[in-house]
Amino acid sequence: MTPETTTVAVDETFLSLQGEGLEVGRAHLFLRLGGCPLRCTYCDTPRSWSPTETRSISELEAELDGLLAKANLQRSDLMLSVTGGEPLQQTDFLCAWLPTWGGPVLLETAGILAAELQRVLPFVQLLSLDWKLPSEIRQGQELLQPAECLMAARHSGVAVQIKLVVTETTTALELEDVLHQVEHLAPHSSVFLQPVTPFGAGPKPPTGQQLVDWSVAFARFNLDLRVLPQMHPVLGIR
Template identity: 40%
Template sequence: MLSGPDAVRTLAGNVSALFVSFQGEGVHAGRRQLFARLGGCPLRCRYCDEPESLVPVAECRILGPDGMRRRANPFSPAALDAEVTALAAAAPPLHAIAVTGGEPLAQADFLASWLALRANTLPVLLETAGILPARLARVLPWVAIVSFDVKCPSNTGERARWDEHDACFRMAVAAGREVYVKMPVDEGTAPEEVERGARLVAEAAPGAPLFLTPLTEPTTPRLTIGAGTLERLHALASRVHPDVRVLPQLHKVLGIP
């Protein structure tokens, strides 16, 4: 296996989009961040709001102050770093670089190589489903904040991944990273899964706030969960975890990327 500069040169990654926007979820909602959206995801959640990022894409959309341009994939770590550095310089002030997807950890080696080039610059916020603990371990040294999801089978249509969530949460907490957890919910979300997810957070990441994220229709900001159901799920989760909050996706409310 190659190591050092040779390894960095040979790695190639798929990047779906680069843009600056306001963080729409979690503890840092409303903060201005530079988003690096990586292509590819092993999940096929029914409510996915970024379906174009489920698979690798031919071109990356780069949205800067002068409009949008496209760049062909794949990217080397150095090429991605150059694009991010230029965009950050053109669009201050920024709170962090948010690495999202897709599932960023699907490209863990590429991501780790790129983030190693960014040491001592803007903090990195990793947005991940928290289902790939071995890959998280490769990236965690360069990450300051981790935004995890709890995936409820009743609304994702996927199998349960409680053990993977548990391993990822514990790893990030043990590494001293800032951690928060989101749980997407709709009218069809099973209450027992919400309770189990909240208990998992309470045990594996007791200091992390848990955000119940009301899901929306695919093409509109209209919620797919009523206020009464949201109240009941919040009360249920709050019985097992002390810090449960409700927060809709701000970017959908504002109509921004």
């Protein structure tokens, strides 16, 4: 046992509704881990960039089980959404802990650290791959490995959804390039175009008509392509 396998940097834990992707609208137990090397223009959780709090395994389980107990639920009743930050920065911990959790797991990643992803996939039921457009990254572009992450998911057989956050400055060319890669690597994939939720001085979303135009133009791809805004801001929840 090393400190990396027995302690974890945590930003927050809470019960809420999943606001994105295939699981949208379902109650989930959220575990937001601390620490992220990227700096997306639209990041809505900048406080998670630098972790401030750590938990031991027993402290983390007590916290999560406490949330479930208050709702009279067991671990198997809800999907555990492991998000960030970037969870793959703490793969040693996840590989040591997730096999003992006992409930379904959704792992969200920004599409970096593909080798780390490969290690943790056996303990995950659904991978949410946030395929970052390089134009929306202020720092850490060189870390992006979305295609490698998608390949790792394909090889492991784990279900995968791809999220593409789009803004008013996103171009059809960069979207087309990503969709082409996804279709080539993993045809029939579920791909969500997610208009950015405005945060602070960050970018604004594309117009509704722009989303329609892209959806029509890219319907030729052999993908399950959908537009889906984040639902938790609409509902006023975390």
